[in-house]
Amino acid sequence: MSEQVFLLPDLGEGLTEAEIVEWRVAVGDTVTVDQSVVEVETAKAVVDVPCPYAGRVVALHGAAGEVRPVGQPLITVAPLDAASSPAGGEPAGHAVYREEERAGSGNVLIGYGTGHGGAGRRRRRPRLAGVDDSTRTAPLPAPTGAGATSAATDPPAVAPSSPGPAALSSPGPAAPARAGDGAALVISPIVRRLAREHGVDLATLAGTGPGGVIRRADVEAALGTAPAPDTARGLSAVPDPSPDNGTALPGAQPQDPTGGDVIVPLTGIRKAIADKLSRSRREIPEVTIWVDVDATGLLETRAAINAARPDQPVGLLALLARICLSGLRRFPQLNARVDTEGQRIVQSAGVHLGIAAQTDRGLVVPVLRDAQRLTTTELAAELAATTAAARAGTLAPARLTGGTFTLNNYGVFGVDGSTPIINHPEAALLGVGRIVDKPWVVDGQLAVRKVTQLSLTFDHRVCDGGVAGGFLRHVADCVEQPALLIATV
Template identity: 75%
Template sequence: MSEQVFLLPDLGEGLTEAEIVQWRVAVGDLVTVDQSVVEVETAKAVVDVPCPYAGRVVALHGAEGEVRPVGQPLITVAAPAADGAAPAAAPSAPDEPVGHAVYREEERAGSGNVLIGYGTGPGSARRRRRPRVHAAAPAGPSASAQPQPAPVSESPASAPALSAVLPDRSPALVISPIVRRLARERGVDLTTLRGSGPGGVVRRADVEAAADAAMVARPTGADAVASLGAGTSPANGAGRLTVVPDLPAPHVGLAPPGASDVVIPLTGIRRAIADKLSRSRREIPEVTIWVDADATALLETRAAINAARADRPVSILALLARICLSGLRRYPQLNSRVDTEGQRIIQSAGVHLGIAAQTERGLVVPVLRDADRLTTAELAAELAATTAAARAGELPPARLTGGSFTLNNYGIFGVDGSTPIINHPEAALLGVGRIVDKPWVVDGQLAVRKVTQLSLTFDHRVCDGGVAGGFLRHVADCVEQPALLINAV
């Protein structure tokens, strides 16, 4: 056949569609086997999709920002036999599958994207990145009145002016599609930014700072008129200026004149979060209970552990995870899910602990499978590595599903309490507030202690208040007296 159509592959369990973030090739480009041709965003990750065919691109199916279903055409490539200019590709192994996506790891300076590879043949080792750089259109009053000229070489006289406007057009390193969308909405040219993230990654804060700086530097009122000079104005003829009076400054807190609503499409991970939380609220009759706990001894225990082995420090989150695992051993009803179709409750054999993590792309819950088999030191190491990978966007979709119980440390946001929504289809979620100094009664005397608020949100279908209260009281007792964990093992 002269043309081969590559369909959007299966990107992971339960994923039925993906949003096109950026095409890495254009019609007419030559591609090789396993070359990355498009970056897409699913409900769980941002991935690079390589093409299993070699040849010349003759059609791209879908524009940037468009959502494509799995199994629908993504790109059409003219086979090398029909296009003599197509580059030769290394042959793949005879048993190498072509129609199934396999996630692979790839080092990519500061990038959190997941690369999809096909098979294990020689062709799967080749990767190419071709960032797209768009030249800026000339600005000026007459830009819209004249047709856009074809690209021309710069003259020596014009080169300094262009370099002053565009000091550096090197492609920006951007991981998050949200950052790209924010830059488009606020009119920020990403190629002019220097990212503050690891490896120079451009973050949302960089875009917002650039937009704010541009707003401050924008001339208004009489300054804007004076900056026009004495050139020709289409409205009043040559050599004359229309005097524009100074406009009153808008009141603080009010939108500027002419501002319109910001429309943000509910796509990708944001839509996945909305769908899952909405389903949780519809199906799960949840109840939240809470208690204050004196965490002074827990902090002292952590300091003692880290002083004894500074090479393998233990975090407060790791100790709280250990306490949760102890409580679930006593109250396994909370380590379960409800099968509504089968009208049954399924208790998990192991504890697959989910850790709520806030990222630039939204809230994700990476899962530590069989966390009950890990030591406290192993828990600390896994938690640190998993949360870092989640914030960098490096976790494959399989690591974001299959949890049986979630631990949510919302205290990092500086809040004391919360009534969170259960991560469907789990049955319970433990929330931990900030640890702050508070007056506390110790042995009949008032003292200043490190106090935190613990909350448990549970599915009332799997247990009643006695089980939920017993679990939360056990967690609070272990926070106040970590030595109880020795007897709980």
């Protein structure tokens, strides 16, 4: 059999290229069918790419930080000699490990791979993280571009290549990693990234996964006692937001310790954000209107719901989503997009609700499809799961497109108002500011109430001010008097 060249596959959603983040294998390593060989970043998500061929790696096409077009060579694999494999056909040592948690994004890619055996048959070689690099079989290509800066300034949390045969030769399961061993068994790149960003030494953790694998939960459990990150690098740990918030607080940007300029390549998701927002500003004649509202009644309603059903908590974002769905039912003109080529306005039959979420990789807008079919409790559960997956980078690319209306809780950043850019090609976006105590007139008397500002940015091509104002007023009335929702849901 001749060498087989695996091409970068179709990643779906019209994506034409991907940036290599990290190779999982090195030249000379042995791979099995559907083994993950590289982590790539597209404009939508970070994705692990499995190889459909088994054999020995003879070439890696592209270094970390390099952008590869779809259809171009990614990895070349040569067939193994019959003598190098056991009777079962699987290379020695590879059957030892069975990964339980997927590394990277967890996406199902399009146009390659076998996948016939289901997720339970996937195999991946673990990677040992720690100070001992003796198990490395060969170095990876030197990082370039975006990857070079990170590798040069951050202390390595993981050995940059897969372990060699010596690390996999034991016929039994791997011993659990223990604090002080100097090495830690880590599979997920997200776990490594989380530990690096928060200054957690993986070698001090005892993994709770199969064979001592360190999981995300292990790192998160250690964050409360972990030492502060190296302030010389300008990194700071940011606490998780409350469940009511639809976004995560952004962390501080790394600073060049020499005082020089910091160069951030406009690639991957950062480039996608820039392109989409620029297109929105060029094409959409947007208008923003806003109103201050008394949210005291909404807070009281949430408290009453959660007191009655503590096992199924509902956050403010879920209640605001329910109110938006009610408003879009009355004013469907805002649940639309403009088809410029067809010279028409397309009103969507269902509400595919986008939730703006700030993540470590940038701003993303995961979508809850047909959100109008969900109860408020179901909305709360889906919002919690979706925003958590968005922050972890595990959402499939299809979950980040196709929205028809966006809800943006920018109050989590401590600001009152905003004039946001519409998420193209949608026609409207509702923003919610922080809720603060303010003087408010109630029944002719001055009182201290919980007040927030709502802003609606809309495409003036799909409607005029009367429709937009009617929608925003309906939302404001429901925030002030949640009982009004009963008449519309």
